[in-house]
Amino acid sequence: MHAEVLVVGAGPAGLAAARAASKNAKVTLLDDNAKMGGQIWRNRPDLKLPANVQWLPSSGIAGVLDEKTLLLEGKALSFDQVILCTGARELHLPFPGWTLPGVLGAGGLQAMIKNGLDVAGKTIVVAGSGPLLLAVAALARQKGAKVLKILEQAPTWQLLPFLRALSAGKILQAAQMGPQTLLGYNPDAYLLQASGEGQLQQVICQIQGKTVQLECDLLAVGFGLVPNLELAVQLGCRLDQGFIQVDDTCKTSQKGIYAAGEITGIGGLDRALLQGEISGLAATNQTIKNLVPRLRASQRFVRTLKNSFTLRPEVLKLxxxxxxxxxxxxxxxxxxxxxxxxxxxxxxxxxxxxxxxxxxxxxxxxxxxxxxxxxxxxxxxxxxxxxxxxxxxx
Ligand SMILES: Cc1cc2nc3c(=O)[nH]c(=O)nc-3n(C[C@H](O)[C@H](O)[C@H](O)COP(=O)(O)OP(=O)(O)OC[C@H]3O[C@@H](n4cnc5c(N)ncnc54)[C@H](O)[C@@H]3O)c2cc1C
Structure with a gap:
């Protein structure tokens, strides 16, 4: 099999890359999931592709055969240009009781709910760090769960630059989560331990300096995101501070290899879409000129996110x-x-x-x-x- 432009990963970055590249080339888009959408748009029914994009679902890239050929589950897949949009996964940190049934990754719970898990009537505590906690709590509440508390380890002062950097659209999105979700949000709050007889029953946490015990059915925990770098690293792409190094055109250090989305820095949906578009245009010799200033602004947001949700020493010692x-x-x-x-x-x-x-x-x-x-x-x-x-x- 051969692809003129191959896009690996059909999350927001990959979809934007495929759409942009398809204006000037034949594109093959694949993902190891059966449906497009990546993490945030998992199971969204309205995602469409232009006619000249070939879509390969349930197609995981298992490795690299040579600099222009990947191993696609038993088949060799060669390419002229490749755009890597492999996204990120959750960062888990251990604490006493984290392996008990009933303790889940925050993004894991979100994915399970989107795939049909019934949480109606369940009492849930959401804990860890980052904007994902609010999204998970809002979804669980919308599906009938009682979200007791959202524990954000970062203190309020650390979160202020993040709040100031939010766009009007994001503020509106947060407001739509409803007062109950927002009132349950506690900065300067972190887990100490989870316990129960063979199943989660309670969590002990520290909320603004006070130790509190909460009875709950489920605990959803996430401490941020880790980029899925494996494929890019096997292709020889250079790293910069733990992410794939790219220039303003989303080109990596390797010829013919572009990267977009969370593997180049954790910066959220808007940045993933922007970088996807830039990489698709650049890989197919289309102009990206008017997009570069927005890309540079989005890089400031990456730094703000990182600083606002830096992990406190206490959660590294649980x-x-x-x-x-x-x-x-x-x-x-x-x-x-x-x-x-x-x-x-x-x-x-x-x-x-x-x-x-x-x-x-x-x-x-x-x-x-x-x-x-x-x-x-x-x-x-x-x-x-x-x-x-x-x-x-x-
Ligand atoms: C668990 C989780 C939940 C999230 N929920 C939210 C949310 O609710 N709201 C929000 O604003 N942001 C959320 N985010 C952040 C969000 O994913 C990003 O902001 C952005 O949308 C990322 O887009 P992306 O295209 O870079 O990556 P992703 O959306 O992660 O897409 C990457 C895709 O590449 C696929 N892939 C990876 N490696 C391979 C391979 N070797 N072969 C084939 N396919 C591969 C993955 O399966 C995935 O489908 C979440 C992140 C995570 C990790």
Whole structure:
């Protein structure tokens, strides 16, 4: 298979890239999900593509075969230009009780509700850091859940630059979440522990200096986002402060490879759409001139987001020696602490050797223990062996 312009990831950035590029080229857009939309537009029914965009659903890129060819589940897929829009995943941080049934990732709960999970009548606490917490709480409430509290670890003074940077549209969006959601929002508040008999029953948290116990059915926790860099790194793209380095045209350090959206910096929907459009236009030799000033402004928002939701030292110290840090392989903090690099910890404890291949525990060990990041290697996702073998061409 060959693509003139290949777009990997059909979230907002990928969709915008495909639309823009399709004005001047034949485009192939793929995603490992069955439907387009990425994280924020998951299951949105009204997403449409121009006729000259070929859409490949449920198509995960498992690895890189050479600089112009990717491994697409048993098939080689070559390209002239590629636009990487692989997005981000949630950052999880361990605390006592985080592996109890009933404790979920905030984005995980959001995805489950969007896929039909019934939360009507459930009592939910939402905790962690970042704007995603409000979106999850608003959705859960809209579906009939009782959201007791939203615990944002950042203190109010730290959040002020973020509030000042919000566009009129975002302020309106927040207002539409309703007074109940907004009143439940507590800055300067963080979890201490979750507990229950085989199932979450209560959480203990610190709210503006006071220790509070809350009875609940579900706890949704997220501490920010981690970019999905694996494919870009395997293609040799250079990093800048933990994200894919791009110029004003969204070009990476590698010829013919562009990147857009959350893998270039956590900056929200508007920036993902803008970068998607720029990358699609630039990859197909169309002008982007009038979009560059908006792109630079969006980079200021990336910095504001990062500073406003910087994690406080207390949440980095919640895990106790017996708290599990790698939940695929049941590795505890005290075991990981005995190693000063990822390789040694992995070889001695099986850290990162489970189904998630370190996607969850590697960021945890970098942040809590200062371990280096694991070398990325194929497969990018856990995948059946048959997908790693190339099918014979007919
Ligand atoms: C769990 C979660 C929930 C979020 N919810 C909200 C929200 O409610 N409101 C909000 O404003 N923002 C939300 N965000 C942030 C939002 O995703 C961004 O602001 C923006 O929309 C990101 O767009 P994107 O196109 O860069 O990435 P995404 O929307 O993440 O899209 C990336 C797509 O690439 C696919 N992909 C990744 N790797 C591969 C591969 N190797 N092969 C094939 N496909 C691949 C992914 O499955 C995904 O569909 C959320 C983020 C996360 C992680």
């Amino acid at each position: 895990a106790q020696p017996d708290t599990i840090v790698c939940r695929c392989e049941d590795v505890r903090l005290s075991q990981a602490q005995q190693h000063d690099n990822w390789r040694s910890a992995k070889l001695h404890t099986r850290l990162g050797m489970g189904a998630c291949q370190g996607r969850t525990c590697a960021p945890i060990c970098q942040i809590l223990l200062g371990l280096d990041s694991p070398q990325t290697r194929p497969p990018i996702f856990a995948t059946p062996l048959k997908n790693l073998l190339l099918e014979e061409e007919p």
